[in-house]
Amino acid sequence: MRKINERWWVGTELAYGTSKITPVSIDHFEGKNRIFEIKPEVFYSLAPQSRLKHFVSAEAFYLNQIGKDISGKYYDENDVYYSFSSADYKRTKYGLNINYSILLHKESSWFGFMPKIGFGIRQRNISYNNMRGREEEDAPRDGLPFDYHLNQQGSNLRFNFNVDMKFIFKF
Numbered sequence: 001m002r003k004i005n006e007r008w009w010v011g012t013e014l015a016y017g018t019s020k021i022t023p024v025s026i027d028h029f030e031g032k033n034r035i036f037e038i039k040p041e042v043f044y045s046l047a048p049q050s051r052l053k054h055f056v057s058a059e060a061f062y063l064n065q066i067g068k069d070i071s072g073k074y075y076d077e078n079d080v081y082y083s084f085s086s087a088d089y090k091r092t093k094y095g096l097n098i099n100y101s102i103l104l105h106k107e108s109s110w111f112g113f114m115p116k117i118g119f120g121i122r123q124r125n126i127s128y129n130n131m132r133g134r135e136e137e138d139a140p141r142d143g144l145p146f147d148y149h150l151n152q153q154g155s156n157l158r159f160n161f162n163v164d165m166k167f168i169f170k171f
Contacts, residue, residue, distance in 0.1 A: 001043070009043035009055070031070030031086075037063040041099075053103035058096065059118065059162070065091040073137065074128065074151040081140075085133030095122030097162045105168050112168040122160035126153050 001011035015037040041059040067089035075081055097120035105112025 006048040013039040032068045035065040063093040077154040087131040093124045114166040116164040118162040125155045
């Protein structure tokens with residue numbers, strides 16, 4: 001984050017991951033995955049003179065995930081649940097969030113953190129290609145009810161909920 005003046009700050013987050021460097025499975029899939037995300041954000045300070053900095057921000061985001069020769073489970077566009085032994089996967093997601101956050105960091109300190117909560121809208125597109133070994137299965141009954149719907153094939157515009165915690169280290 002960079003302070004522009006007493007009220008305005010800007011920042012950007014970049015993220016990149018692959019199945020080679022990520023120790024956990026991405027989205028219930030096994031195989032070769034790559035994910036990239038960028039989130040530029042503009043912050044407005046609600047109390048610039050306060051020791052605790054309260055911000056309202058607008059955050060645009062873009063995510064691109066590609067999987068090659070993955071195996072896993074998903075819902076198709078008609079809510080039929082399938083497993084498959086191999087497929088190519090592509091997910092893009094973009095949108096805009098409005099957030100509230102508090103910067104808990106003293107100017108002289110080397111450490112701080114910044115919790116953030118927000119909501120907005122997002123467009124998500126998911127496609128599966130070159131699929132092999134596809135079999136219809138019974139939908140899962142345990143776990144979170146929306147968990148496997150995160151990989152539902154197709155395109156949709158929906159509400160987006162955002163919770164974030166930044167740890168700040170000053171060098």
